[in-house]
Amino acid sequence: MALDLHRIRAETPGCHDLAFFDSAGSSLPPAPVLDTVIGHLRREAEVGGYRAAAERAADLAAVKDAIGALIGAPAGTIALSDSATRAWCDFFYAVPLRAGQRIVVTGVDYASNAIAALQRARAAGAEVVVLPSDADGRVDLDALDAVLDERVALVSLVHVPTNSGLVAPVREIADRAHAVGAPVLLDACQSVGQVTVDARELGVDALTATGRKWLRGPRGTGFLYVRPELIERIEPRSLDLHSAQWVAEGEYCVASDAARFETWEADVAARLGLGAAVRYLLELGPDHVFAAITRRAAGIRERLAALPAVTVRDPVGGALGGIxxxxxxxxxxxxxxxxxFDRGVVVSVTRRxxxxxxxxxxxxxxxxxASAHAFVSDVDVDRLVDGIVGLDVRPRS
Known part of the structure; x- marks a missing residue:
């Protein structure tokens, strides 16, 4: 069944006045997300945060069920967080690292991840090694064997970078990393909600994502997935009375599931909103939404490439997503x-x-x-293209 664009736009208040092309930044939430977040904040104002949270305990637990249904993972392997960056760091800093070991990253690494890798490598006397890639940023699979060996403590991958539609061949890289005993951490911040993400099929050991981008959830939300077989073998760098229990003087017991990566304090309204966003996607049908995003991006690339003063900077050929x-x-x-923006068209700028x-x-x-979600219409794309045509540009030499 095809998506009902009229329904999706009717349930997206923000798209009525704007042609919105920034879902890779912070997307427009649908009405069920707004209603959930605002409704819970009102309830907190009526009875206080503790009682309001207690009333929604089952719904809070169901957020992980919904995320699990989306990424093909048991609820117990998922930890809720306040951002993808926090979730990524919680796992990354928990991985043991010794002098002489390697952190392997990609050429499209996001700044937050790159800075964390450099910091840990400097502190431990380890080395950051960049996987070879082609001119478009694609990992050179044929060159992996020269980088992956017993010195690798972690392979950090980016599923979809922040600055192009490139989609990485995660499974191929993960299999080769595991062959030398290296765990794989996947930054899926730009992929969850716009392309199929199945944690088991990808073969990664951990995966992180945000709520505010393609999932269309609230800001201040994110999650971490940890492979079931790995959870009890890795202890987070910090614990509290939620992620662990104080069982005796001088003794504590860490949570047996991914909750060990959570903390007690949280934005309950935002987490309920995240659950509403994921359920909304599941109701629409993820495959239909993903296909709509991919088609729309392909159409935008084609129209922009036809403009004489525009250069599309995405890779040519291969799997491409919605950016x-x-x-x-x-x-x-x-x-x-x-x-x-003066013409009512919202895009973002990605910087060096x-x-x-x-x-x-x-x-x-x-x-x-320009990152178009499923609520973007043909008229919106016309406004984007017409706005670019209307710019005062100088011809190419």
Whole structure:
């Protein structure tokens, strides 16, 4: 059954006045998410946060069930967090690291992950090694054997980078990493909600994602998945009375499931909103939503590539997701963004500092990023393209 675009737009209040192309940044939540979050905040105002949370205990537990249904994982393997970055760091800093070992990363690493890897490597006397890649940022699978060996403590992968539609061949890399005994941590911040993500099929040991992007949930939400066989073998760097129990003087017991990566204090309204967002996606049918996002992105790339002053910066060929990055000759990306916003079109700018290795390798300091969710219409795309055509650009030499 095809998606009902009229229904989706009717349930997305924010898309009525704006042509919105920033779901890779912070997407527009549907009405059920708004109602859930606002309703719980009102209940907290009536009876206090503790009682309001107690009343929704079963619903809070069901958030993990919904996430598990989406990514093919048991609820006990999922820890809720306040961001993808926090979830990623909670796992990353728990992985043992010794002098002489390696942290293997990709050329499209996001700045937060790259900084954490450099910090830990410096402190431990370890080394950060970048997987070889081609000019578009694709990992060179044929060159993996030269990098992956018994010195590797962790392989950190990015499923979809922040600055292009590239989709990484995660399973192929994970299998080779496991062959040398290295665990794999997947940053799925830009993939969960826009492409199929099955934790078991991907073969990763841990996976992190956010609620505010393609899942269309509230800000301040995220989650961590940890492979069941690994959970009890890895202890987080910090614990509290939720992630562990104080059972005797000088003794504590860590939670047996992924809750060991959680803390007691949380934004309950936001987490309930995250659950509503995931259930909304499941109700629409993830495969239908993912297909709509991919088709829309492909159409945008085609139309932008036809404009004489525009260069699409996404890879050519291969699997591509919903992020479309481009530049306009003679026009700074910030100016493109501002001019489009004046026309009611929302895009974002991806900067060199966010993906330093990749942008430097491609000779880019910044690019415009258009990321269209399933609620984007043909009229919205026309507004995007017309807005770019209306820019004052100089012809290519």
């Amino acid at each position: 479309v990055s481009f530049t306009v000759d003679g026009v700074d990306p910030d100016r493109v963004q501002a001019a489009l 500092g966010s993906t330093l290795r990749d942008m430097t390798a491609r000779g880019l300091t910044a690019a415009v990023r």
